[in-house]
Amino acid sequence: MPTTIADTARQDLENAAGNREVYDPSSPVAHFGADEPLLLDAGRALSPFQIAYNTYGTLNEAKSNAVLVCHALTGDHYAASQSPVTGKPGWWSSIIGPGKPIDTDRFFVICSNVIGGCMGSTGPASIDPATGEPYGLDLPVITIRDMVRAQAMLVERLGIDTLFAVIGGSMGGMQVLQWTVSYPDKVFAALPIATGARHSSQNIAFHEVGRQAVMADPDWHGGRYFAVGKRPRKGLAVARMAAHVTYLSEMALHRKFGRNLQDRETLGFGFDADFQIESYLRHQGMTFVDRFDANSYLYMTRAMDYFDIAGDFGGRLANAFLGAKTRFCLVSFSSDWLFPTEENRAVVHALNAAAASVSFVEIETDRGHDAFLLEEPHFFAAIDGFVSSAARARGL
């Protein structure tokens, strides 16, 4: 309970950001001071900055068993432990843990909140040392490469020279790919899941719809909602609803909801939620705003939109992977229309053209893009097989 003016102001900020982790992470935090600035693609430096992270398992003596897990758009570093915000289990606790595909009895797993996020790493809700106020849109636009650059500084801080593996889905998969391009010698094995080497026009379009929804909300105040104790709740909820539809498949929606009515026998002839799918989406929107900062949502979507590895290599994706020694395992999901199999396969083809070691599997499922977060036995088996094989090759 706030007792001082400073406490009250902090409480306002926490409320505006959506959760208290922004200012008071319950996880370990790595601080980087003035002597260790983060150089950003935007041409500016972020300093000081901090990275909130979690680790699971034990680093071996050779420091050769570290696995970096990269989270998706609205994810966080609570990959395998309970979220302090939602109270839910870690978002990938089905994959990471003792005896699981990423076995914490064997591996030292690191997961950090990305730069630009809102769960303890420096982002738009963080205090700008130049003004004493939250950055808001004064934070430079962050790229996937910036996120990876920050992660590399964290990994170095943890005393690790080479990662055994880097794994992540969706925006996390983009980070995995960027790791293999930015630090090819520091990644033994890479698992980009349900992702692509660039964000498609359609995906940019959906992100732009979400951003416009946030920015159309008068409570957004040009990104300075903190100063007035407001939050663009409605706009952010609409953005989340629009995005959420893209995470599912038509088939999954049909199977799960169809045209089933919500709490009623007949149509209501009004604009309340008649259909279960409407209630479901409204719930998704409303719960999201309780845990996520609206400006962070703008930054995360922008980072994905800007992602285009080939663009950095004269338009030829294979050139990004020339001489790659990393072992790759890509996984796509048959009903994922946000990052369809073709987008994943384009990366496989580029890796083949670069003579890299690559395996690829498309998992048959009707659960759409979200499948990478769900119980998918064939997906788990694919990860398990690849990771075990890579571990043997690594002498683990």
Add this chain to the structure above:
Amino acid sequence: MPTTIADTARQDLENAAGNREVYDPSSPVAHFGADEPLLLDAGRALSPFQIAYNTYGTLNEAKSNAVLVCHALTGDHYAASQSPVTGKPGWWSSIIGPGKPIDTDRFFVICSNVIGGCMGSTGPASIDPATGEPYGLDLPVITIRDMVRAQAMLVERLGIDTLFAVIGGSMGGMQVLQWTVSYPDKVFAALPIATGARHSSQNIAFHEVGRQAVMADPDWHGGRYFAVGKRPRKGLAVARMAAHVTYLSEMALHRKFGRNLQDRETLGFGFDADFQIESYLRHQGMTFVDRFDANSYLYMTRAMDYFDIAGDFGGRLANAFLGAKTRFCLVSFSSDWLFPTEENRAVVHALNAAAASVSFVEIETDRGHDAFLLEEPHFFAAIDGFVSSAARARGL
């Protein structure tokens, strides 16, 4: 230029509704008085009400050459003549006209603005005689069947007993199907294009996103924005942007926009429109609000969501078409993911099961749902062939 208080109030209403056609249609209008109420599925009657419409060509002496054209979600009755609002040619002037697939030298073409619309037919922006104020959300929810019931009254008013053909795409196609179910003896030939016998869960989801965007806009004022001289411009623009993405295909977006930048050589590292697809969508949103009433958008999307022919026939679609004498021609577009070929084919299968006369063609195109509004030679040829053959059978 307004000169009286009444004129000023009217101007405010026109501005709030998005266009002056709402109150002052430049087309013919059929008025239905207290003795001719429109009975609605919501269990209420609409009275008085009016229907704005256009006709092209000449009705023959036998009154056997009438073609009813049904418009889509945000369409209007300017199917083959210049829109008084946008100044653009009629939305289907490529199909309707002298020597065109729907040949106005041979046929008498009728196109009316649907009930619930905002181009001159009674809708939420119309004045509620009970209050003297615009209906707003006091207008009962309108269904596709209500729209068709109103059209049938118009057709009767025009002295036509049986329509030679009914044709329309998307929501227009829903009306075509409903015509053959509600008035099976009054439709000689039916052409439902890019549509389905029910609205899918995914489509309801996207519509709900749009409605929430409109209703989240504080300028919506619970649907009573007229009273305060406001319009939920931003919310409606976001709704239109979200919907517009679903009208295109990933392929079309990639071909047309890809990741091309707008008016710049390099990324802007900000939240202005960097990519052409962003500028395009923003433009679509902004121009839409200049011509469409926000409440009408809620009513139109709801009508589509409620549409489920099988639901009216114990869940068995074929039962809706038992004994059908109408000749059907269905057309789908290969890259349409809003009404994919399977949804169209489900109607074909039901018609087959009901032993109806039906032909079906899937047009190969990468232009998505919008293809039904575009120059698609194979589509035009299919309509031309079917209409000519049906005209011969009809003795025209």
